[in-house]
Amino acid sequence: CKKLEDINHDPNKPTTAQPPYLLTGAQKGAMDILYSGLQNGYMGMHFSQYWSGNARTNDSRYLLDEGNNSNLWNNLYRISLHNLDDLIKQNTPRLSEPGVANQNAIAKITQAWIYQILADAYGNIPYTETFQEANITPKYDDARTVYNAMLDNLQQQINVLNPNEVSFLSGDIIYSGNVLKWKKLAHSLMLRYAIRMIDADKDKAGKIIEAHYQDAFSSNDDDAQFNYIASAPNKFPFNNSEREISDFFVSTTMVDYMKSVSDPRLNIYAQPAKGDTIKGMPYGLVDGDKSRLPAVNYSYPGKQIYSATMPGILMNYAEVEFILAEAAARGLNVGDAATHYRNGITASINYWYKLTTGQPAPQDIINTYLSKVPYNAADWKNVIGTQKWLALYPQGFQSWFERTRLKFRQPGGQPLFNTLAYPSLDPTVTDVPYRLTYLLSEQTQNIANYQQAAAAIGGDTKGTKLWYNKF
Amino acid sequence: AYANPGKQLSPTADTTVPVVIKPAAADTSNKPKQDTVKPLQDTTTRPKADTTAKTKADTAARPKEDTALILPPDETKAKSEVGKFTINGLVKDDKGNPIPGAIIRNKTAKLNAQSGPDGKFTIKAGLKDTLLITSVTFADQTIPIEKREPLAVTLTPANANKKVLGEVVVTALGIKKNPRSVGYALSEVSGNAVQEAKEVNFVNALTGKIPGVQISTNTGSMGGSSKITIRGVKSILGDNNAFFVLDGVPMMNSNSNQGGQLNGGGGYDYGSPLQDINPEDIENISVLKGAAATALYGSRGAGGVLLITTKKRPDSEKGIGVTYSLNAQVDQVAILPKYQNLYGGGSNGKFDTLYYKKNPQGFLNEQSATYDDNDGKGRYDLMPQYSSDESWGPRLDGRMVRHYWSWDKNKNNPYFGQTAPWEANPNNVKDFYRTGFTLTNNISMAGNNEKGGFRLSYGNMNQTFVLPNASMNRNNLSFNGNYELTKGVRGVASVNYSAIKAKARPGTGFTGPNPTLQFTMFGQRQLDLDMQKRYQYDDGSQITWNRKSWDNPTVSSSNGPYYNRYRDYETDSRNRLFGYAGVDVDATKWLSFTGRVFMDDYNSLEEERTAKGYTQSGYIKRVRTSREMNYQITADIKKDLSNELQLNATLGGNLMHRQWTVTGGSTQGGLITDNVYNLNNSISPASVIDELYEKQINSVFATANLGYKNMLFLDLTARSDWSSALSKGYNQYFYPSASASFVFSDLLKDWKWLSFGKLRGSMAAVGNDTDPYHTYRVYDFVQPFNNNPISQYPVTKNIPDLKPERTTEFETGVELKFLDNRVGVDFTYYNRTSKNQIITLPIPGATGYLSTYANAGSVSNKGFEIGLNLNPIRLKNGFRWDINANISRNRNKLLDMDVLQYNTSLPLLTIGSDRRTQKVSVVAKVGEPLGTIMGTDYRYDANGNKLVGANGYYLASAIKPIGNAYPDYVGGITNTFSFKGIYVSALIDFQHGGNFFSYTNLYGEKSGLLESTVENNIRENGIVVPGVTEDGRPNTKVISAKEHFNVNGGNVISKANLYDASYIYLREAKIGYNLPYAWYKKVGAQSARISLYGRNLWLIKSNAPNVDPSNILNSASNIQGIEGGALPSLRSFGINLNVSF
Structure with missing residues (x-):
């Protein structure tokens, strides 16, 4: 017979967790939600007008399912x-052990990736008072503060990361513990942060x-x-192995421009839709509209996007190349804008060819395309913006x-x-939500x-x- | 005291009166002078009939020796006396009028006699013989002959033929008390209340019959949950369900429903394990409401206690008696939404077209194509928009169209190429539900002699449910017995086994297996049910109306209803063994000991199947086991301290140990082979469910009852618990209680109009612990990614310093009977405060958790309960009219939301939110009642006009309080008429106040299925919603009907689909008849009765459209007020036959 106080020991759950287990959980947890049909599909891919809802069209008109938002x-x-x-706190007392400092640096770079998504999606967010034992009402920090803290954080991790030591021997699904790759990602994420705030703080950016x-x-091999x-x-969270997916059509916005x-x-x-043609549906067209054609007439997103093995980017x-193109166009000393622009397009086309065929794209296909979308310094914002938009598919949020x-x-x-084909159902939004x-x-x-x-963000x-939206 | 007015014997005898709640006002004025046959002081043995002779003078006399506890029998009184003698007697009714023509049968000697016009009779008898006195319209009485003295028999005028209880009530720990001595409200219900007009789960039959008790259910869910709330909601997040104790065995009643099922999400409602109990075994249910009444049960009694006493005694006094009962019942769907039948499926009022020239493979031949517009495109057919899961399609005008069933040539479809009219099928939902049938058989056998007795019972219930493929069956076997081992030592034992099996329960909430999802929340109105019965081809592939397109038969988003019923179904079963064994020892005349071991053990199997359809196929299996053991020892003291002062006391200790497990798993990535439901048939390795829980509570308790002149009583109890679920230092808590009663009418004998009067009052404090494993930090296992294990924190944070929660309650009441017991009133007022509640407090995600355990919040519950008994008519010819009514009101309020462990105070606490819109929440708000419903409202201008935006849509407010889930008043009224062996009764129950948010209405309108979507030509003309724009001008903007229900409904404005939950219901009606003795004496039967009944007969009044507001429960959780697609309510009719041999 056990003593009374021993009975309450939970036999079902562990009280410890290894750092690699926590890292895998963090990476997979973030990717699963960022590429879920409910979050990416109905928010990210909608707001970037890649896709439009089939039967469910209120989301296209910005009446969101709040459950998706909260998840x-x-x-x-x-x-x-x-x-x-938790990983960082567990590791902190034993930073002198081999690889532990690298582990924490990798964890902190991963934090920087996620905090930026939250700050860009919502504005001010809890940051300094998160995960405190006794505080159940964490305050919100200014989005600019979060940006600055994360830029400092990334810079520190770049200094900490030591390629001569191990990091995660297992558990890192993204780079398998490759310290140099993480370092490159830290630099790249700093570029992502900087370009986004460039209109708000040009000097610093x-x-x-x-x-x-x-x-x-510097190449597709570096991709995170x-x-x-x-x-x-x-499996990739939004895949058609569970059911044949028909929730979204690609929108005319994307199809017509690409055509x-x-x-x-x-x-x-x-x-392709009926008749082997790719046909988009006007963004936000409700299913009750008389002009709407039977579903077979509109194109669904490509099979690769529904694939169980689609990577979470x-x-x-x-x-990176499009960031540098824009930076160059804005007069920063980072090389030639047109070159970066073409590198970006080339990298994107090669990425998709490699993913779907296993081979990079034939050079003539790239060349033909580059000739159709030439760089134009006078029109840099539209030229770069449009191509970056196409290259970011299906990263709806970015x-x-x-x-x-x-x-x-x-x-x-x-x-x-x-x-919008139909009026916005959110009275505060006419064009696209800012947050x-x-x-x-x-x-x-x-x-x-x-x-x-x-109150701090203006309602x-x-x-x-957002603080960096200057136009 | 709990007898009906005008009845000398306890109303438990009155099995014909449907309202078996013992009205609070009780008649103790007719107590026998001496209980010559006193019941054993054995909680498992019923007191013997209190039927000894009385004289007219007795009716005014108060018992002398009646103390709070029922005394052991006085053995010296029953010395055997050999030889027969002639015994004289008088039969009269409770008003003293002689009853002529009563049959007096000496069952031992098999002799009969009949009373004369003056009620007198003479019969031969010997000591220990048993007389049975019967007379139409009166309850039978069995009288053992104890003395050679004239008998005066008083018959209770209510046609019963069951045994008669002595006038005792059962209180906590099964302690039987004189009702006079009870200082708190207590209601008793006889087993008949749950036996005659049957419900599979007996609890549902108590609806409206007990003051202060609210029973919520969903009859359409086949054995689904029943929520029993006594005196309102006390625990903010607990389930607040009453605790059930059967013959001392604590019965586990926690339902196993999954999280999402609780707040309107999808899932199966596996119901309450309580329905394992065979209603036929129930003799009596004692309802303990307040803290003083339940303090001896400790924390488990916090939600009130229903004490069930099973039948123990034989129906014959000696030898073996056999009782058989048969019950047959039909169930029909009673309340369905009002559907529209003008428009069929589709999204934009159009048909799709298919031209022969382009797709000749879709036609039998060119001529079979129906239409030709002579525009050169050739012949074509019209097609409904199959993939559209709503009814905003073309008007049902009879045009010939290609229905969904006219494709799939490659599957040898005999209907290929055929067309049929586009027309309404108004009964396509109603006809989907078949007539349900339930047959219940029960046979019991019981016997006793001087040394002991036993009862053996077998029951079988077979239910064919209203939903196709759904059925349920239950077998019950029970035995109990007691035997005097040696003088002063008695052994008792009880073993009950139940086996329940269910197949194809409906899903609840917003989920595919819920038929209302396909019929009301989504769907196409024109569908022909007969064609839908063909739900699959020979190769097993589905034929659904919701195909993707004419040439793609895969499911767009909805399986067909028959496919769901026959291919996607669950099964579950539960085997349960419960009972006790023990020994009672009389140590001295004033001291006795009892020892008991109680066990409740069950295992259940839940299997959920999903055939390949809209989603991939899958299988979930859960095996649950639960075993609770209680070891209890008590010492009972009974001592007369003086002539006028009696003491009864009990000291005891209890050890409760419970262990429960869940094991099983679910397939991952779909099934390898269709139709094989096994965890090995999983494409990826099945995920494992493996959980074990253990908890122990050690307790000591004591109770003492002092009685003075059988008029003034004081009752004290104390209990202390040590719970394993709390950390050391916090794990002990103490419960004191005190109650007093004063039968003041004893001092007011001159007040002839006052038949009885008693004042009572009580105070108590109780504590509560929590479930195991909440006191230290753990991680969750998550399925590994490839070979990489994953750890993450659970959703809810554990904390070490959880303290027990505390409740204090004050209660007072009065029982009055007037005018020769024609009017009886029982009034109770209570005031209860629960502090430091242990809750799962929702917290911001940025803390790393979504909730934390904590002690937080104080809730007060104040209310009153009134029981009223009237007897407007009682005639000499035996006709009488009785009215039993009860009404109760509970007002609760969240006093504060102070969170102990986090040193903070919150303005409100969210109890639950609806799954889909997430805008509607049930919250506890400081200063307001629990169950406040929050959501969006319309916006109004200063004059109260609704504001409309420039686009013609209503403007929605921010989220704010819009209603409350709990009613202001609940109650019921029963009218009973009895006359010469026939009685008729009807129960009307009601609820006043309360609101609910309705998915049925929200989605039924949004999807164009309900009648409201075609009213006022809204589809043809659109609508200009009444209201003004923000600049004050009347709205003139026309919007389409579809847009209107989409943007002006509950999806955007929660208030638009929030309804009043008030109702008045004709809940139960019964006609019963005691068959004349001559009819059945040839088969050797001693009594026979037959009754016809109906339940849920008529929703007399409701303010809510399309749903039955008394039938919207999702689960027995605390998240009420959100109707997540309620199943239709059922109306039942039945016949009940009961024969005793």
């Missing part, structure tokens, strides 16, 4: 950031980009991505952040994004901090611009 926030904080925080551009990704496998429950420039990626981004080389930041149009100035609203639960669980944050609506 995005909660999974990033509760699973990924919490795991990383410019210095960062100039200081780090040479150490960032989470390689899902074909076996449940470790107009004979984009070789169109057949990968979308699949954290950041790729093409994005693409949406870029759309609202850069406000680009088609090369030449024609509008790229459609106006997601805070979780409804924050209004009950963390009300004082919520109210303060809402908790989807129409409120």
